[in-house]
Amino acid sequence: MLTLEICCYGIDCALTAQQAGADRIELCSAPREGGLTPSAGMLSAARAEITIPVHPIVRPRGGDFCYSAREFSLMKSDIAIMRELGFPGVVLGALDEDGHIDMPRMQQLMSLCEGMAVTFHRAFDLCHNPKRALDQLAGLGVARVLTSGQQQSAESGIVLLRELNASTPGPIIMAGAGVRLSNVQKFLDVGLQELHSSASQRIASPMRYRKAGVSMGSDVDVDEFSRNCVDGDIVGAMKSVMQVGDIRVA
Structure with a gap:
């Protein structure tokens, strides 16, 4: 079965994705950082309100994936909380200084994740040797790898995606x-069974008063009065394309 995972940065977005037909949610905070660990409140709300599988990301900060001892300890604590709350899976990753999978730490994380499906996130796209990394992740028992084929976009990395997908058995x-939506079929055509998208649109803030010249972050050009949200119509359209693919496979 073809699977559509939607990246969501809040419960409202997750509910929209669910109602539009998404198969799974990757739950994150901090979109400008590329996704960080959700808050305790967001995790609790997801368990209470979302009925499709939700896999929270475990990422203590933005930037690279080579973590300090303290950051790694936070990751372990967050996994314990997610497991206690009953999440069926998590999204994580750790690299060493040389751009290889941090095997000692990943072994510890996998032990803590026993009973949950583990997605190794786009830390994979910063790995020195993707095929070696995939073999290592297979040995660890990782369920899936989220990757752009080591390119800025998955469409640009589609050749490597196809090669990795042919490396079976494995994640x-x-x-x-x-x-x-415009490129979904390209990924299906090379045999990929799972796709990950934000399926988002930019929406305006409901605020009428808008203070000019003040930014909440270091990027002063960011519009504080708009944000990205999941577009249910896009999710539904992407899922429709994938359902046609399912019928063809059957």
Whole structure:
């Protein structure tokens, strides 16, 4: 079965994705950082309100994936909370200084994740040797790898995605980064079974008063009075394309 995972940065977005037909949610905070660990409140709300599988990301900060001892300890604590709350899966990853999978730490994380499906996130796209990394992740028992094929967008990395997907048995290869309605079929055509998308649109703030010249972050050009939200119509349209693919496969 073809699977559509939607990246959501809040419960409202997750509910929209669910209602539009998404198969799974990757739950994150901090979109400008590329996704960080959700808050305790967001995790609790997801368990209470979302009925499709939700896989929270475990990422203590933005930037690279080579973590300090304190950051790694936070990751372990967050996994314990997610497991206690009953999430069926998590999204994580750790690299060493040389751009290889941090095997000692990943072994510890996998032990803590026993009983949950683990997605190794786009840290994979910063790995020195993707095929070696995939073999290592297979040995660890990782369920899937979220990757753009080591390119800025998954469409640009589609050649490597196809090669990795042919490396069976092993983790499911899930294409992510720039996966949208306009290119869904390209990924299906090379045999990928799982796609990851934000399926988003930019929406305006409901605020009438808008203070000019004040930014909440270091990027002063960011519009504080608009944000990206999941577009249910896009999710539904992407899922429709994938359902046609399911029928063809059957």
